[in-house]
Amino acid sequence: MRIQEFDALTADEMQIFVDRSMGKPNGQLGSLQAKLGVLESRYEMSTDTMLSRFRSGQLRETAEIARWLVLAQARGE
Amino acid sequence: MKPLRSLAGSCLLKPVVSDPKDRHAPARWCTYKERHSTAMKGLLDDQIIQEDAIDFDYVEGAGGKFVYDGQVTVCGRLVLSVTKVIAIFDATTEKGNPVVQTKSYSYNLRIPGLGSVFRYCSPHPSKLGHEMKSDPDGQHHAFHHRHEFDPWGADEARFEGTVNYSPERQNWPLLDAIIREAAEWYREHEAAVLAAVPEASLHFPERE
Numbered sequence: 001m002r003i004q005e006f007d008a009l010t011a012d013e014m015q016i017f018v019d020r021s022m023g024k025p026n027g028q029l030g031s032l033q034a035k036l037g038v039l040e041s042r043y044e045m046s047t048d049t050m051l052s053r054f055r056s057g058q059l060r061e062t063a064e065i066a067r068w069l070v071l072a073q074a075r076g077e
Numbered sequence: 078m079k080p081l082r083s084l085a086g087s088c089l090l091k092p093v094v095s096d097p098k099d100r101h102a103p104a105r106w107c108t109y110k111e112r113h114s115t116a117m118k119g120l121l122d123d124q125i126i127q128e129d130a131i132d133f134d135y136v137e138g139a140g141g142k143f144v145y146d147g148q149v150t151v152c153g154r155l156v157l158s159v160t161k162v163i164a165i166f167d168a169t170t171e172k173g174n175p176v177v178q179t180k181s182y183s184y185n186l187r188i189p190g191l192g193s194v195f196r197y198c199s200p201h202p203s204k205l206g207h208e209m210k211s212d213p214d215g216q217h218h219a220f221h222h223r224h225e226f227d228p229w230g231a232d233e234a235r236f237e238g239t240v241n242y243s244p245e246r247q248n249w250p251l252l253d254a255i256i257r258e259a260a261e262w263y264r265e266h267e268a269a270v271l272a273a274v275p276e277a278s279l280h281f282p283e284r285e
Contacts (some may be wrong), residue, residue: 011173018168025236050143063185067160074162
């Protein structure tokens with residue numbers, strides 16, 4: 001969903017996003033998981049492995065790794 | 078405003094944020110969104126950006142997080158990749174209008190097919206990271222930092238670049254200031270960029 005589309009949302013509609021995001025972890029991270037999955041497939045490693053390798057200095061901070069780190073934080077890292 | 082700490086071999090980052098008020102402080106979602114929309118509209122009106130393709134996502138069951146992820150065409154030839162996580166601090170007091178704040182981000186400017194120009198990042202979950210000549214101890218990972226690359230340089234300057242960092246969050250620019258910085262960089266390097274990217278045909282092929 002493009003950010004521009006938000007102007008048309010009512011408070012009730014926005015609250016649905018808030019409620020879903022504020023809910024307890026349910027293993028359904030939706031499109032975020034899909035984005036992480038694309039990166040995991042491309043690099044042939046899990047997000048956890050990427051984080052471990054990054055922390056140990058085995059993985060260089062590239063543009064894509066930097067994006068992956070941010071998305072991993074969205075997941076709850 | 079304190080100057081950014083400069084590491085060996087790196088240039089001193091020009092201060093971009095001049096507003097003494099903390100524009101990074103938590104804000105109501107409507108305010109946050111309005112600031113973003115107004116800034117992006119101004120950039121479109123000024124013809125600094127041509128395509129704003131940033132998506133919004135909420136992260137289900139993640140304790141209150143929104144995600145902005147996408148790309149913006151700058152000056153018709155450059156691409157700024159934008160990824161940021163927005164944390165919800167208080168969702169109880171106003172329906173559909175929680176208090177939010179940017180938690181982490183990465184803004185990477187690149188010349189498609191050539192390489193990155195600069196990248197702003199929030200702190201990473203590591204103090205060590207990969208060794209860099211301009212920061213052999215990996216100190217920058219603990220702070221807001223800015224990488225700078227030379228797209229036409231030798232391998233080290235092109236791919237590793239140099240890094241500046243600052244413990245002062247307030248020193249770090251907002252997205253619209255970064256886009257204007259990208260446009261300024263473009264104006265200074267227009268001839269070289271046009272030679273590298275002769276056609277304005279950016280359809281973000283480098284991301285799925």
